[in-house]
Amino acid sequence: MSQHRPVSMSTQPPTETGAPVAADPASVQAAIARAKFEWECTVDALPDLICLLDANGEIVRVNRVVERWHLGSLSNALGRDLHSLLHETCAAHPCALLRALTRGWSKLSSENPVEFELRDAPLGRALHVTLSRTRPTGSAPSEPLAVALVADVTALHLAREALKTVNLELEARVRLRTEALAEANRDLQNEIARREAAEEALRHSRNELATLSRQLINAQEMERKRIARELHDSVGQQLSAIKYSLEGLCAGHHGGDELQRTLQRSIGTLQLTMDELRGIAMDLRPPVLDDLGAVSAVEWFCREFAQSYPGLQLRARITIDDAEVPERLSTTVFRSLQELLNNVAKHARAREVTVALSRSAEQLQLIVTDDGVGLEATAGNATEAGSGRGVRNLRERAAMTGGTFALGAAPAGRGTEARLEWRLGSAEQSSRSDAA
Numbered sequence: 001m002s003q004h005r006p007v008s009m010s011t012q013p014p015t016e017t018g019a020p021v022a023a024d025p026a027s028v029q030a031a032i033a034r035a036k037f038e039w040e041c042t043v044d045a046l047p048d049l050i051c052l053l054d055a056n057g058e059i060v061r062v063n064r065v066v067e068r069w070h071l072g073s074l075s076n077a078l079g080r081d082l083h084s085l086l087h088e089t090c091a092a093h094p095c096a097l098l099r100a101l102t103r104g105w106s107k108l109s110s111e112n113p114v115e116f117e118l119r120d121a122p123l124g125r126a127l128h129v130t131l132s133r134t135r136p137t138g139s140a141p142s143e144p145l146a147v148a149l150v151a152d153v154t155a156l157h158l159a160r161e162a163l164k165t166v167n168l169e170l171e172a173r174v175r176l177r178t179e180a181l182a183e184a185n186r187d188l189q190n191e192i193a194r195r196e197a198a199e200e201a202l203r204h205s206r207n208e209l210a211t212l213s214r215q216l217i218n219a220q221e222m223e224r225k226r227i228a229r230e231l232h233d234s235v236g237q238q239l240s241a242i243k244y245s246l247e248g249l250c251a252g253h254h255g256g257d258e259l260q261r262t263l264q265r266s267i268g269t270l271q272l273t274m275d276e277l278r279g280i281a282m283d284l285r286p287p288v289l290d291d292l293g294a295v296s297a298v299e300w301f302c303r304e305f306a307q308s309y310p311g312l313q314l315r316a317r318i319t320i321d322d323a324e325v326p327e328r329l330s331t332t333v334f335r336s337l338q339e340l341l342n343n344v345a346k347h348a349r350a351r352e353v354t355v356a357l358s359r360s361a362e363q364l365q366l367i368v369t370d371d372g373v374g375l376e377a378t379a380g381n382a383t384e385a386g387s388g389r390g391v392r393n394l395r396e397r398a399a400m401t402g403g404t405f406a407l408g409a410a411p412a413g414r415g416t417e418a419r420l421e422w423r424l425g426s427a428e429q430s431s432r433s434d435a436a
């Protein structure tokens with residue numbers, strides 16, 4: 001520290017050897033000068049600006065930091081107050097540094113030390129100022145009153161600001177990411193809702209389609225039943241009446257062989273027509289299906305089939321009676337058998353066909369097996385013959401009534417096996433024991 005006037009900073013300046021000070025005034029002076037020099041070097045080497053202030057707040061000593069901070073020379077600093085040293089020409093009104101220094105100085109009487117920190121724009125530095133009183137109030141006014149320590153904390157401030165910026169950036173990124181996630185989540189929720197709605201619509205339309213299909217099949221069955229009854233009751237009765245009249249005419253008429261022969265031929269033709277009509281009505285919907293049940297209808301159809309195709313041997317293994325086929329399944333069982341046997345007759349080129357209709361406690365089973373050309377060969381002409389549609393109908397009818405339809409090679413290795421199975425509900429299961 002350079003000096004304005006000699007002021008000792010320590011009451012007992014150390015000597016080089018630490019030995020008691022000699023009485024020789026010259027060596028005492030030399031020791032004091034050396035101690036002063038060493039102390040000045042130490043204080044000058046510190047990074048902070050250190051000032052010794054008198055009772056008026058004027059600088060009586062200052063270290064060389066004043067030069068490093070480009071605040072002028074050491075001698076120029078002496079006698080000025082801290083504000084005018086730091087702000088050589090202060091244009092700020094009010095000046096934040098001046099205000100902080102004035103307030104700190106006045107607080108020194110009640111508080112020791114006084115500290116404050118501020119960003120000083122004119123200096124371009126952040127300063128941490130510590131004011132420490134060096135002697136009690138009321139001691140000799142010529143003695144220095146306080147030490148001011150001004151530390152440059154710009155780096156710390158910059159670091160803090162950088163940290164704050166990083167934090168803000170991080171927060172902004174977190175916010176953006178959160179928003180993006182929220183948006184993605186919203187999109188996902190929307191997509192889920194959209195898919196659920198689409199699935200619901202699909203389910204709904206499938207149900208509607210199934211209902212329509214079921215209604216169509218029912219309507220078809222009703223219509224068949226109606227036409228069959230009309231043919232039998234109305235047309236059949238009328239034909240019978242005509243035949244009866246012709247027979248009467250034939251019996252009562254004695255002359256004219258030609259006329260007699262013509263009448264006989266007409267009666268014969270009429271009988272054939274009536275038989276054919278009966279066959280058509282039975283094919284449309286055999287009354288036995290409604291009057292007795294599916295098993296009777298199946299047995300009737302097997303008999304008719306055997307008569308229609310004498311070259312194809314039919315074996316019927318029917319181990320149940322009408323009561324054992326639930327009413328909801330009777331039309332399906334009969335129509336399936338009809339479709340399957342007609343398919344065999346048209347496409348299989350089989351010599352033998354077996355019909356097995358049976359049930360266990362919880363399952364009803366219809367199996368039609370032939371020894372024909374097999375699936376691949378029939379599939380070849382299926383599209384032409386329309387049996388592809390027949391198979392689809394079988395599958396649909398089975399699915400609609402809660403059953404399954406499977407078409408595969410016959411166990412014998414030759415021909416085809418068609419298998420229809422329905423699981424029975426608990427109410428339907430008891431009907432077997434009722435029937436037994």
Ligand SMILES: [Zn+2]
Pocket residue numbers: 083087090091092095096097098
């Ligand atoms: Zn100022």
